[in-house]
Amino acid sequence: MQDKIFKGLLILSAIVIPVIGGGIVYSLTNDAAGAFERFGFFHFIFSDDWVTTAGKESYGALPFITGTLLTTILALLMCIPFSLPVALFTGEYFKGRKIATVLGTVTDLLAGIPSVIYGLWGFYVLRSVFIHLDLSPQGSGILTAAFVLAIMIVPYAASLSAEFVKMVPSELKEGAYAMGATRAEVIKRVVFPIAGPGIFSAYILAIGRALGETMTVTMLIGNTNQMPDTLRTTGNTMASIIANQFGEADGLKLSSLIAIGLLLFLITAIINLIGKILIRRARRV
């Protein structure tokens, strides 16, 4: 009897997750319907209008989708040259040594810093550096946001990739050494081919993380609703436009912002699902 109650409780608590997940999709779709009906699903995605004047309201998601993709791709490109060495450092060169634990703690702490504080640091410190180096006219913009975003995803990508670098069987590496391979050759010919799928999935998950990052980007991207034409200009991402305008929105604008939220949710869900499937497969090998 008590066992049945206990098992019932277990299942009941597990049902909470599908309820929340399904509820998110249902509620977002339901509230986004207004915008999609008014502008049409594809027109909404591919339109770059953002007119808030009453009576002439017209909304489109393209500038924000572009902003999200640009910041994410840039962040990924800037993250790889640092996260890959960290993964090799902790997983191969200094595996199990004290110095690897120290670096592991550093990246863990870096991952723990709240995103508002990253935003503050970017705004008050990095922005002036960017202006000084003439990388961006106002200091804030897509490039600045992507740079800080890259710092934020380095720990995530590095710790996941290190897991796969560590898993490379030492027999294989020793075999290569026995045949006279240098360490660089072992890394290139043995470690990367074997850990490759895992490292790849780690970066997919890092992309998923970068897509939805809100506060840092909102504080650094400059918040303009036009299509960004160069990387030096300001812009907005899907997350930052919601953070900026959701508070005072109503009616069609609210519905449009929720529609952008739905798109963001779907994009991150797909990326994360791909990443998780790949990483589960990589772990099984």
Add this chain to the structure above:
Amino acid sequence: MLHILVCVLSGLTAIPLLAILGEVLIKGWRQLGWSFLTEATPNAYKAMMAMSAGETIPGGIANGIVGTFLMLLVAAAVAIPVGIFCGICLSEYRKNWFATIVSYLTDLLQGTPSIIIGIITYIWVVVPTKGYSAFAGSVALFIMMLPLIIRSTEETMKVLPETLKEAGLALGGSYWRVMLKVMLPSALGSIFTGILLAISRVVGETAPLMFTALGGAAISWNMAKPMSAVPLLIWEFFNDPNLQSLIWGASLFLLTFVLCLNLLAKRIAKKWKV
């Protein structure tokens, strides 16, 4: 050649951590004092008057500290039992189709951007109750914490030896007794670590609170009313030029709290490894 490059680039990743810590510490430590931690945020007018008189801005972040702890407490009180039970369920029925779906959905929920959690809580709680409230903030934090606690419980329960359970059952213990009195206590250290990490993850979240708890200038204990939180205050200070000088003290407080939780979790994980 390659190893020098690896070492240099790895070393460079420590720079942002040191730079951020240094910046927040240098600008913030002067503000952190008893009154900063026990007084509520001043309004913009008071702050402006103090600034023009050349004095330091009176008041502090007590409203945010109270709000953060209250909302976290309510969120954790629900998320911890539900998360642990769900985690046990996932590890017990790991071959089952339902558990597989729940497991994938947990990953999905964990990866959902925090701003989406904010929107959804706005739709689910703020709209029906016709107002921003600390309760809504708690719901948002609950949704954020839940997948983290589920994952850590599930992973821990999965590595416990099957023989432990069999031994308990063989001694005549009923299933629920074995699960709650044998399996769960053996996993407690790791689960506790998971809970600490989950708290440290959500304590700095701003986005899910912006459209739910909203914020407020007075110290409030009423869960049905809007309430502030430390990260919300930082965002508020960032947007209000009059209050900008409070920003670093608040950041130092938040950063210290989060990083201490992180280090504590690491220490516990090392000590109570399953």
